[in-house]
Amino acid sequence: MEHSFLDELSVIDSPIHRLEARTKIVAFTALILAAVFLPPELTWPFAGYLGFLAALIALARLPLLPLLKRTAVFGPFILTAVLLLPFTRQGNGEVALAIPIGPLQVRIYRAGLLSAKGVLLKSLISAFSVILLVSTTSFSRLLRALERMHFPRLLLTVMALLYRYLFLLLGEFLRLTRASRARNWEAGSLRIRLRAIGGILGSLFLRTYGRGERVYTAMLARGYDGHFRTLTETSLSRRDYAAMAGLLAAVLAVFVPAVVSTAGFWS
């Protein structure tokens, strides 16, 4: 059974793929933070960042369609906020548009529209940054880089095991549902179907539990003592430092003028 993987695009070879994972983590984190703190009144800094990301995507030779599909995963979260904010966020109460529906009036607030725009653009930049990061870095490199950046070890272990076993579990789930469908599960009454789902979930839980025990035994058998030791990975090269400096400079080149222009700092 084939499943798509988080980092299936990370096998492509490109200048971005070749960068050490830490370089990319630092650069994209900076980009996300900068985007989040941009004042939503402006448009050009967001356009600048989106253009920057588009250039990086081109440089990384990533295929566009899978990339957009991944972005779509964030769609429901982004859209919920973007669609609700114009109606709920009143700000100073200034109404941009009032739509009469019978005796009621639906108001769209200017402050809400502004927030919605900010949320939409900031989410898109964040989503693209994260997708670019995981599409150009294999998951194990990412984890090792995070470890060297002193990310909590336990969380990394959980992530590593999740990455390894998620699709195995998914496969088990699919086999269980297929087996129940093979016995005409869909033709049964709602009660029977619900009971079958209970059975599937229960047996999935038991299998997972058993798997956990066996994996732990296998880890102990190879000398695991509760302390995860990891490989010492490649160090940051001069190219990495240069790339990191370049990426951060690009982020700041947009961020600083944008913040200065709205803060009225020099006026």
Place this chain on the structure above:
Amino acid sequence: MGTAIQIEGLSYSYHDGTQALNDLRLTIQEGESVGLIGPNGAGKSTFLLHLNGSISNTAGNTVMIHGLPVIRRNLKEIRRLVGIVFQDPEDQLFSPSVFEDVAFGPLNLGYSGEELHARVHRALSAVGIPGHLEHHLAHHLSFGEKRRVAIATVLAMDAQILALDEPSSNLDPEGRRTLIDLLKGLPHTKLIATHDLEMALEICERVVLLDKGRVVADGPTECLLQDADLMRSHRLEVPLSLKLGRRRLVEAGVQD
């Protein structure tokens, strides 16, 4: 050649009271290849797990590996000496890449840098896994490759004893052949728990028949597997190759 494994009166019962091992006695010399056969539930897997202290409720010198009693104090050395290859490679390969899985044991033994890489590469090439698979996720390997990587994970630790649980299960004939040839080429002391009696015939010069947690027979493989009554009474059967071989001899007018 010294004694690799010495078991003196090993008993074990599960929490629910099921007696899995019952006063088991067994001695295996260094370099021997021993098949561990017996019906389902005979205690084969439970027995293997005792070899490196994965399961233990006995104190003292019941299980000795290379002269070392399997007790808490010795576990680190014992687990280096005894490489258990579990039945399901998905349980044994838990890392985000093949390389990291094979490196897991050596890392825990304190190896790093060049030596670590050398160990991993040596182990992977010993089981015939090409270098380009190193950075793959185990999920993407074929079943035969997974099983061989699982073997590499213990070879990389310099295990002296390989304890394999059903190593030929779920393999296609070619994968099984590759595995058998691989195991025949490894100089380690081998203990192979299996229902694949043809494989036992090929790899092991000695088999131990386990039933209800006891050793009921122990002898040269071909001799023991030919004993139809013994086989039948323990839910096993004489391998076809032996039956055919004997029939051919009879047909050719040779007394067996």
